[in-house]
Amino acid sequence: xxxxxxxxxxxxxxxxxxxxxxxxxxxxxxxxxxxxxxxxxxxxxxxxxxxxxxxxxxxxxxxxxxxxxxxxxxxxxxxxxxxxxxxxxxxxxxxxxxxxxxxxxxxxxxx
Ligand code: SF4
Ligand code: SF4
Numbered sequence: 001x002x003x004x005x006x007x008x009x010x011x012x013x014x015x016x017x018x019x020x021x022x023x024x025x026x027x028x029x030x031x032x033x034x035x036x037x038x039x040x041x042x043x044x045x046x047x048x049x050x051x052x053x054x055x056x057x058x059x060x061x062x063x064x065x066x067x068x069x070x071x072x073x074x075x076x077x078x079x080x081x082x083x084x085x086x087x088x089x090x091x092x093x094x095x096x097x098x099x100x101x102x103x104x105x106x107x108x109x110x111x
Contacts, residue, residue: 020068031102037092044086
């Protein structure tokens, strides 16, 4: 809907966290315990090699996984080159490479 001020209003979106697939989230937490320590500072996204050339956003994918929005991640994770720069800069010591590899594996098994 366009309003007289020239911008559009986003559709509202709500997520029912009671319906969330917690078993899948726990699977990743068990494989990569550091997954839980993220404070969403964005350091990983700022340094991401893939993010400089594509729409890949590791922080966004990380968050979508955490709230069980797996269908929103889709094939986006394939853009990661597993270079490991994000892991080097993460202030919370999260093993992002391992996290991405396991996210890919878990999501592939769910399909
Ligand atoms: S750098 Fe680490 S703490 Fe910051 S958003 Fe990325 S994974 Fe989370
Ligand atoms: S490992 Fe993937 S997410 Fe991390 S900096 Fe490299 S391309 Fe980006």
